[in-house]
Structure formats: structure tokens, C-alpha cells
């Protein structure tokens with residue numbers, strides 16, 4: 274019989290479901306070393322946010338087929354390590370949406386009316402009516418950072434409280450924001466105009482310390498910040514300084530850079546409310562996430578696909594085998610075109626060409642969407658949810674098939690319209706299976722994708738390539754390969770460079786100042 278380790282406390286209904294197919298051991302509070310010791314016995318691991326699934330744990334889990342996160346954020350799991358080892362990672366994308374949103378709203382109202390302190394005061398036999406004068410949220414600006422599932426619900430409810438919602442989410446279309454009654458703004462404006470700011474973004478390298486010394490300095494002195502997303506999105510030290518100096522008015526925190534919260538000056542501040550990561554802790558949400566994830570673990574142990582796998586495509590093994598190299602091609606092209614189009618895409622045209630112009634190649638469209646959304650959703654987007662996520666974000670996906678294109682055995686052409694305009698790419702596979710970008714904005718090129726790339730649209734004229742090379746050199750950026758594509762001599766042209774190093778901040782704007790350069794884009798693949 275299969276064995277499942279449940280390493281954080283979950284609702285008993287989850288254990289019941291797992292027990293249908295496996296021996297279930299609930300062992301909470303284990304150290305990493307203790308988990309490493311016992312994990313080789315287990316076929317599945319189910320957890321919440323307290324267990325940190327490190328690379329070492331994943332690698333020790335030689336029998337593990339699936340890791341189930343009874344919640345949303347998988348930032349406590351080394352997902353790349355699990356993927357490399359072929360372990361499916363699943364979560365419950367919607368099970369605790371309402372709970373987390375309601376907690377953020379409760380935190381906002383508690384903060385504005387001093388409820389925790391007033392409660393303590395009455396319980397200490399005091400009656401301090403003048404000490405606890407609050408602020409209304411009615412007609413105030415609420416800045417919502419991250420307009421996904423939780424952020425959207427917060428926005429909806431806050432609107433009914435009479436608040437005006439300013440939202441920042443580079444991956445949400447204006448139409449979707451309009452539907453929710455939110456004004457999409459850039460972060461600068463959100464920070465400058467908000468009376469309350471609530472964070473609902475995943476923890477990624479982009480969101481790490483999104484709120485820090487510099488950003489806090491741009492906010493109103495009366496602003497109150499609520500964080501029910503992840504610790505580390507706020508630089509805690511900078512926040513403490515801003516609260517101590519009165520630079521901002523207050524904060525309500527459910528999540529911390531280190532959990533459980535250790536020694537911290539946060540505990541001493543009167544303008545702060547703290548809860549111990551309770552966003553998902555409602556009876557309803559805990560039943561929801563436990564059922565959602567336990568069912569998926571049960572299914573995978575029975576050899577069935579998982580519905581919310583964050584890392585493994587939910588394709589049948591034979592389709593997967595046939596399309597595997599092209600899935601990677603479509604995903605890479607989707608990722609590339611989303612970065613050229615600048616996020617917030619409202620349309621994606623997918624043209625499957627040559628041999629790929631068949632019905633069976635439908636998963637390639639999904640793979641292209643997955644690539645397109647990967648900047649926004651990281652490992653949360655998968656083959657199962659990519660199309661739904663695109664629809665919810667107001668992205669129109671148009672598929673065409675053109676069997677007559679015969680330049681490679683099969684190629685994929687993508688065109689996306691986003692905040693930086695309309696851009697297109699074509700990609701194909703060489704007979705060796707290597708990926709080639711064969712066309713950029715209708716200019717023919719032939720370059721392999723690489724980690725750091727620079728593309729320019731420029732006028733074909735003598736000296737321009739040298740100038741770009743010299744400029745990159747002066748910033749110590751090494752060029753691995755370079756290619757120019759043009760249609761006519763001295764007309765418009767594109768340049769595609771693979772770089773060994775990321776482009777330093779500020780260099781892109783220097784490149785666009787070079788005479789003859791019309792536009793320049795950096796891409797990370």
C-alpha cells in the first residue's frame with residue numbers, strides 16, 4: 274500500500290480521502306533532518322506553509338510521486354527540484370481565496386478602528402473612548418497590488434464599502450480591471466495616492482522587497498499597509514523604521530520574513546497589528562484545500578492526472594511523448610513574445626505551421642499560452658489551467674493553422690498585443706531538436722534562444738552594430754552571439770543578441786539613444 278506523509282495540520286477530511294488509497298502518517302513539527310530521514314518511505318507528501326520542502330528533502334524522496342500543498346503559495350517548496358525529479362507538485366488555487374481576502378479586509382478595518390488595542394484596553398478594565406479615534410475607509414483610496422483571485426475579491430468587497438480602488442497588476446487587462454470597477458495604475462501612482470495598500474502578489478524575485486525604504490518614502494504619511502500575501506514582499510526593517518518615525522501611519526501583517534516571527538521590534542509598535550499567518554485559517558477554507566489536494570494525491574497514486582499540477586503538464590503520456598520537443602518550443606516562444614509585448618497582453622495569435630497544422634497539436638496552443646503567462650504566474654500556470662487563466666485575464670487567443678508553410682518541418686508563429694505594442698516571433702526545431710527563433714517582427718533571423726537576450730529594431734546602416742557592441746562592452750556585458758535580419762539593404766532591420774550577462778539597469782535606455790536605433794527590448798528566457 275502507498276504511504277502518505279502529512280507534515281502540517283490539515284482538516285481530517287483530507288486524511289479520510291487519502292486513507293482510501295494509502296497509509297497516512299500525520300507527523301507535524303518535524304525538522305528538515307527528521308523529514309529527510311523518513312521521506313524515502315513515502316509516495317506522497319502533503320503540507321501547508323509550515324513545512325519547507327528543500328532540495329535535500331526532494332532529493333531524499335526517492336519514491337515521491339506527488340507533493341500536495343493544501344493552499345495556494347508553493348514558495349515553500351523547491352518546485353524546480355521536484356520537477357527535475359519528476360515529482361508532481363499540486364496546490365489548491367481557489368480553496369482559500371475567500372478566507373485570505375476576508376482576512377485582509379478584517380485587518381484593514383481592525384487597523385482603521387484600533388480594534389485589537391481597544392479590546393485589550395476594555396479587558397484590562399479601562400474605558401478609553403478618546404484614545405481610540407479611528408479613520409473611515411469610506412471614500413478612501415485602496416491600492417491593491419496583485420489583482421488575481423484574492424486581490425479581485427478584496428477589491429469587490431472594498432468597493433461596496435465605498436472605497437475607490439487603484440490596482441497594480443502588470444498582467445491584468447484593462448477590461449478585466451474595468452469589470453471589477455478598479456482603476457489600473459502604475460505602482461508610483463498607487464503608492465502616492467493610496468490611503469490603504471493591500472498586497473496580493475505571489476512571492477517571486479520581482480516581488481521580493483516590493484515595499485522597501487524607497488517605496489515607503491513615496492507614500493502618504495497617513496497610509497496603512499496590509500500584507501496577507503507573503504513575508505519578504507515587504508522589507509520588514511524598512512517598514513519598522515517607517516512606522517517608528519511616523520513616516521507611515523500603520524501596518525497589519527499576517528505574514529513575515531521569518532515564520533514563526535522571532536525577536537522583532539514589530540511587537541513593540543502600537544500602530545501595527547500582527548496575526549500568525551491566519552489568512553487561510555477558516556473552517557471552510559481548510560475543508561476546501563484539504564479536499565482539493567487530498568483528492569489530487571489520491572488520483573495521482575491511482576495513476577490518474579492531477580487537476581492543479583503546478584509543474585507537470587496534464588497531458589496523456591502518448592500525446593506528451595509525441596509533442597514533447599514542440600511543447601518546449603511553443604512555451605519558449607510564448608515567454609519570448611510576452612516579454613516583447615510588455616505584459617498586460619489582450620490578445621495572442623497562435624499560428625501552427627507545416628506539420629504542426631493538425632488537430633492533434635492543440636496542446637501546443639496551451640503551451641504557448643503557458644509560456645505567455647509564465648512571467649505573471651510563474652509555476653502556478655500549467656497545461657491544465659493556462660487557457661482558463663488567459664480567459665480570466667481577458668486575453669483573446671486566436672488559433673490558426675497553415676499547412677502550406679514548409680520552411681521547416683513545423684513551426685509556430687505567435688503574435689501578441691500588449692502594453693509595448695504588437696510583436697511577433699516564429700520558432701522552429703532543427704533536426705537535432707534544437708530551438709531556433711526564425712523570425713522576429715516579420716524580419717527573418719536564425720538564432721537559438723538564450724538566458725539573456727537583447728533585440729533591437731533599427732535602421733540598417735554602417736557602424737550601428739559596432740556602436741551597440743562597444744556600448745555593451747563598456748558595461749562589461751559579453752556578447753555570445755549576434756545576428757541581423759533585414760528585408761532590404763539600408764532599410765529597417767532587427768538585431769538579435771545572446772548575452773552572457775543580464776543587461777545592467779539603465780543600459781537599455783542608453784541603447785535606444787544610439788542614432789538609428791528605433792527600439793530595444795531585453796528578454797530573459
Ligand SMILES: NC(=O)C1=CN([C@@H]2O[C@H](COP(=O)(O)OP(=O)(O)OC[C@H]3O[C@@H](n4cnc5c(N)ncnc54)[C@H](O)[C@@H]3O)[C@@H](O)[C@H]2O)C=CC1
Pocket residue numbers: 344345346366369370373418419420421422423424441442443444445473474475476477479480501502503527528550551552553554649650653
Ligand atoms: N496569508 C495567507 O494565509 C494566504 C496567502 N496567500 C498568498 O496570496 C498570494 C496571491 O494569491 P491568489 O490571489 O490566489 O493568486 P493569483 O495567482 O490568483 O493572483 C496573483 C496576482 O499577482 C499578479 N502578479 C504577479 N507578479 C506581480 C508583480 N510583480 N506585480 C504585481 N502583480 C503581480 C498576477 O498577475 C496575479 O494576478 C499567493 O501567492 C500566496 O502567497 C494565499 C492564500 C492564503
Ligand SMILES: O=C(O)C(=O)COP(=O)(O)O
Pocket residue numbers: 321322323343344345346347369550551552553554
Ligand atoms: O495558501 C497559502 O498560500 C497560504 O499562505 C496559507 O498558508 P497555510 O496553509 O495556512 O499555512
